Amino acid sequence: MEFSIFGIGILTWLVFAPIVGMIIILMLPDKNRNAIRWTAAGATGIQVILAGVIFAIFDRSKLGINDAESFQFIEKYSWITVEAVPWVGRIEINYFLGLDGLSVLMVILTSIIALIGVISSWNIQKMVKGYFALYLLLVTGMMGVFVALDFFLFFIFWEVMLLPMYFLIGLWGGPRREYAAIKFFIYTFVGGILMLLTMLALYFSVAYTDPASGQSVHTFNILHMMNPANYVEGGLLSGVDTTWRYVAWMALFINFAIKIPLFPFHTWLPDAHVEAPTPISVILAGILLKLGTYGLLRINFPIFPDATIYFVYFMAALAMISIIYGALCAMAQDDFKKLIAYSSISHMGIVVLGIAALNTQGMVGGVLQMFNHGIITAVLFLAVGVLYDRTKKRGLYDFGGIANQMPKYTGLAMIGMFAALGLPGLNGFVSELFSFLGAFEAYKWITIISVTGIIITASYILWTIQRVFLGKTPEKLTDLKDLTLREYLAFIPLIILIILLGIYPAPAIELMNTSLSHLVDFINTGG
Amino acid sequence: MVEQTLYSISQFYPEIIITLTLCVIIVTDLLIKEENHTTGWILLGGFVLAGLTLMLQFGRNESVFFDMIAIDPFSHFFKALLLLTGIFIILFSVQSRELNNYMHRIGEYYMLLAGMMLGMMMMVSSSNLLMLFLAFELTSISSYVLVGFTKQTKRSSESSMKYIIYGAVSSGVMLYGFSLLIGITGAVDIYGINEALAGGTEHALLLNISILMILVGMGFKIAVVPFHFWAPDVYEGAPVSIAAILAVASKIAAFGLLIRFFSVSFIDAGGLTESGSWQVVEGIHWNQLLGVMAALAMILGNLTALRQDNIKRMLAYSSIAHAGYILMGVVILAGEGISSVMIYLFIYLFMNLGAFYVVMLFYNKTGTESIEKYKGLGKRAPLQGVALTIFLVSLTGIPPTGGFVAKLYIFGAAVSAGWIWLVAIAGLMTIVSLFYYIRVVRNMYFYEPEETAVKPIRFNVWSNVVLFALLIPTLLLGIYFAPLLEFARNSIHMFGM
Helix, strand or coil, rough: CEEEEEEHHHHHHHHHCCCCCCCHHHHHCCHHHHHHHHHHHHHHHHHHHHHHHHHHHHHCHHHHCCCHCCCCEEEEEEEEEEEEECEEEEEEEEEEEEEHHHHHHHHHHHHHHHHHHHHHCCCCCCCHHHHHHHHHHHHHHHHHHHHEEEEEHHHHHHHHHHHHHHHHHHCCCCCCCCHHHHHHHHHHHHHHHHHHHHHHHHHHEEEEEECCCCCECCCCCCHHCCHHHCCCCCCCCCCCCCHHHHHHHHHHHHHHHCCCCCCCCCCCHHHHHHCHHHHHHHCCCCCCHHHHHHHHHHHHHHCCCHHHHHCCHHHHHHHHHHHHHHHHHHHHHCCCHHHHHHHHHHHHHHHHHHHHHHCCCHHHHHHHHHHHHHHHHHHHHHHHHHHHHHCCCCCHHCCCCCCHHHHHHHHHHHHHHHHHHHCCCHHHHHHHHHHHHHHHHHCCCHHHHHHHHHHHHHHHHHHHHHHCCCCCCCCCCCCCCCEEEEEEEHHHHHHHHHHHHHHCCCCHHHHHHHHHHHHHHHHHCCC | CHHHHHHHCCCCCCHHHHHHCCCCHHHHHHHCCCCCCCCHHHHHHHHHHHHHHHHHHHHEEEEEEEEEEECCCCCCCHHHHHHHHHHHHHHCCCCCCHHHHHHHHHHHHHHHHHHHHCCCCCCEECHHHHHHHHHHHHHHHHHHHHHHHCCCCCCHHHHHHHHHHHHHHHHHHHHHHHHHHHHHHCCEEEHHHHHHHHCCCCCEEEEEEEHHHHHHHHHHCCCCCCCCHHHHHHHHHHHHHHHHHHHHHHHHHHHHHHHHHHHHHHHHHHHHCCCCCEEECCCHHHHHHHHHHHHHHHHHHHHCCCCCCCCCCHHHHHHHHHHHHHHHHCCCCCCCCCHHHHHHHHHHHHHHHHHHHHHHHHHHHHHEEHHHHHHHHHHHHHHHHHHHHHHHHHHCCCCHHHHHHHHHHHHHHHHHCCCCCHHHHHHHHHHHHHHHHHHHHHHHHCCCCCCCCCCCCCCCHHHHHHHHHHEEEEEEEHHHCCHHHHHHHHHCCCCCC
């Protein structure tokens, strides 16, 4: 599938539209705040349109995963090529982008959430120019990770997200922002170093034979890394089920587990969420966390199928702990944002449990859950943001009876809450069901214990609804205005998606079904 | 004999030009009474001219002056780096406020700088132990005086004194090592040493001792643990421009010297293959020794940098740590390693000079080098703040900056050679380094300026031009680095290998 505009492929547009927006913003004068906001909205709006085009013309029947031919919208250019000289071999790094059923849904999610984030950033008043410039850089990094098929490129995009996020939390965040920002930075950076070292080990272990020159060339191409035939004799990661392969798998896993975040690597998340400004929380929960599970599916599973199978129980167990532990912690919070942060840990645990099942049902459920969780937490964080804007409070006990004062807001927020709870008819239910069904086939007991997390989830969400929306209004909180037009704009598209995918999830499942079944086969046959 | 000498002279233009520039500066200094940077501009012209003649030599691979000096791609690469650093240092110096009180002696400053440059250029190309030692001392003695150039400040004189004492002792030890080596092998040039050791040696223990002694001198110049004690004090006391040249040029020269000396002398020529790794002469474990030093430098440099408040001291410890990273490329004994060292040094030049430059600019305007007092500077001087952030991020090694590419190649070379434990330490220490680099960034941006100093700081256009000259390569090399790789890989050839 080819699609290009002015000779430049659609994925490049998708990734670099925000960078173009950033450059325009940097050239605009500080004072012209509305022009800056509109530029950001324009850049992310273009992404949504492009994602819509992709959704329309994406070929649902192609495999992807390890087969370069069946990726779609491929763009592959030589980026760095240095010919071999005596004593030093040839170097090759490619600018290689492509989409398959695994990444297409994530690309759509990213574009939607990024636009919603801009809309909800509209009333940021402090250093507007810097804020939107960093925001757009962050969006480029996230989008880039989802479409990169060259490990080097993947890594660059992965790390590009670090600094913008650090500054966005650290400069525009709450009272303890500095601590939260550095904690986020360090956790992610530790993961990054682990991934860097693994990437290098993979690079030196993998070499393909260049058909043109017959030379053996080391490569960062992720698809080449999936092919056991490309591993050089005596390479560090060559062979099957070797200790080094387990070590490499573990290093990558820790990196992705930090991002997901899985217990015990999760402690940065509540801090980051609580301190980050609302739109950044939306981005963080809506997209950033998905990078972790996406990384597992794109890199860990197909490159190390042997190690994946070896560690699969370990993964499922961590997922179980995350589900239960996250839900219990959420129950204990009296800060609204912290509650959602812990609920994210719990819900991302369901994703990991689903994909660790290594069957199509679980895998589809997991990836769908990634998408749904992105939409649902975005709604929840927007809901907290609306309250915080009006009252400057986030404590669950500070509120009460909001439903009387802001009925429309309450209606929309409740839909988000119920979707998080897994109410049938809303999107969360579908994906959780699939994940647990798949997981049940593979691990009976782990799944049975995990499902109790749903009960805990129901209780903390209902309790939250009771504390915030129902009951008596504290005297200080009268005269709250209901949603503004801008807030509606942020809420409505997400709510529509929640309901639509709850009733009829087929469009999303069709997108990924072929690729994910192929991935499952690929892993179970050992690559 | 005469013919050889005459021919050799024709291959020696860059050095001759610098010597002549030195003479011109002496005369100009006598003639011109105005206290300005004329001599500096003359030296800049000299460096540029030397650079141009150097380019004419690119591609040659021969030995001149009776095997005293090697004119090979390896030395050209290092000389180009040194001259580039020299040019930047002059551009720093003419803007330095610290030097303003010493304008009556500024001619001396540039003379010494020329002498130091000459010494460093000889260091990277000499292949004879005596020549090597002379070049080493020429560099050292010029830099001793330069460190103490701002002699009215106590710190400067103190650091100069420390530098001389440490320096003298370590060069003495190195000289003793040389004498042992010459005694064992009967040769004074590195090719002769290699030949003498080719068939193995009975004096392995003695040889190892002499190598240890030689490493004392070279390790001192690179500022690598355990010979690093001078660096923080000297960087703190010296004018920023001199601290920068010590951290960059002096280190580059010493690495050139070290790599040539060890690779040519102690590599088993029989084990040299087209692609595989190299073999050390049997029984001599210089690369293991360097590996331990590299690990120590990374650990100590990074951990100590955490607790510094003076930014120059912090950069001193950071440069010790970087010396450790770079040494990793030397210990792995392969073409990949040498080329990754060169890539690292090239990128290090821009990012480290950039950091020192912004430190100098801030010192010029605010008079402080304390990281605590950097609070709010990001808001008062946005461009310089962003630039320093990028330089520090690059020093940490986060993409998409040059520092990442540098680390990538060093780490990559070490991984491919199987030095996993060393890379693991380097990775761990990179994480540690994030703390102290990011602390500066945090202070610049996350805090409001102190109430006494809230006004924006203005810099002139000229200083911004120099800033961009350092900033653009730092960023560009993170995204597109093929030409640098090509340059480095074509420059790993040393005469006699």
